[in-house]
Amino acid sequence: MRLPRPLGLSGLSTWIPGPRQTALQAVEQGLVEADTAEELGYAALPVADKAAPEMAVLAARTALDSTGVTPDELGLVLHSWMYYQGHDLWSPPHYIADQLGARQAEPMGIQQVCNGGAAAVGVGAARLLTDPGLGYALITTADRFAAPGFDRWRGDYGMAYGDGATALLLHSAEERPADLLLHAVTTVAAPHLEGMHRGRDAFGLVPRSVSDRVDIRRTKKAFFEQGGMEAFTRASGESLAAVVERCLAAGGLASDSPALRYVVPPRLGAKTIDLAYAPALRKMLPAEILVVGRDTGHLGAGDAAASLAELRAGHRLAPGEYALVVSAGAGFTWSCLLVSAA
Structure with missing residues (x-):
């Protein structure tokens, strides 16, 4: 998508849980083969004790606090995820908006598996450009790859999965300074x-x-x-x-x-x-x-x-x-x- 003018990206935040499972620990515990761990090249994977949407709220609060943007300035809350969010028939973006107090925002889920975060930026950009009065678009992602449903070390080829959340604010670059354009x-x-x-x-x-x-x-x-x-x-x-x-x-x-x-x-x-x-x-x-x-x-x-x-x-x-x-x-x-x- 060609943007008629650059948009601002601010409050860029990553919330990563403190507990880590090192590659060496995973090999010693029989969770992954030594040669596979070497090919993957990860030093450690973060392992969360919180649900994915809870992590998204923490990342979002950091984004808001670092920019001074208030929840009522959010016109759009876009949340993207790959794996289970903690409930079967439920809307994580509405939970995130409610927890933040963003009662005027439109919550929306963006599903494109691992590409979901990038897809959400595209959706947010399109909405902002067509509706300048929207204000700020908050974009969050969060995933927790917990056992027994997911094997973070051996569930896929060529990658291993870590828990964490991200948040950023997408906005007009003309109305406030941005971290990135x-x-x-x-x-x-x-x-x-x-x-x-x-x-x-x-x-x-x-x-x-x-x-x-x-x-x-x-x-x-x-x-x-x-x-x-x-x-x-x-x-x-x-x-x-x-x-x-x-x-x-x-x-x-x-x-x-x-x-x-x-x-x-x-x-x-x-x-x-x-x-x-x-x-x-x-x-x-x-x-x-x-x-x-x-x-x-x-x-x-x-x-x-x-x-x-x-x-x-x-x-x-x-x-x-x-x-x-x-x-x-x-x-x-x-x-x-x-x-x-x-």
Whole structure:
């Protein structure tokens, strides 16, 4: 999406629980094989004792407190998640809005699996641009990958899952100073790959009726055995290139611009980054590949927002410098956000 003017990103917050399970502990406890832990490259995964929406509220309060924005200034509360939020038939975004006291805001859930946080930024941007009176859009993500329903270390190939939440405020950059400026957000989808997370499974009547825990390795293996590996490899490479090229074009920035300081891939395992992301990104861009998340693992829907927060917290962008934040999620969908120092 080409933005007619940059939007502001402020209050960029990541709430990560204190308890950690180190890779060494996971190996010693038989939760993951030593060679797999080495390939993943995570030092530790955060393990929460709070429900995901509770963590989202904590991240959101930090975002509001750091900016001085009050709950009644929020026109929109967008919440995105990947995994179970604590109740079966229930609206987490309404809970978050209520807990914050944002009684005038419109709560909305954004579901695009791991790409949900980036998708929420796109939805929020579109709403703000078409309704300038909306005020601020609060965007939160939160996931808790708790056993027995989810195996955070061995539930998937190429990544392990950490608990945590993110929050940010999207707003007009003309009305208040911003932490970062959003210049473009683009998305590319490959829906023919949805079977990677379905496999050969029949449709169930209730959650986890087909399998007693989420087992993405099993569904991916079934998909690949049916000839899906070639389709995924081709679509992944083509989609990553397309979403980056479109984002740069939408933001009016050349791929070889010296102003493009970083490109930030999702918080996937080290081997996955080295094989699937780094070579393709280096072929397209001279920008430094900034790998983050070695101490968080994959944060589900929160990867993109957490990367934005890290760019801000580390003061990594000087005035006039840009970064591309790449996101990806099952389905499959790839998104890219072009941001700069404010």
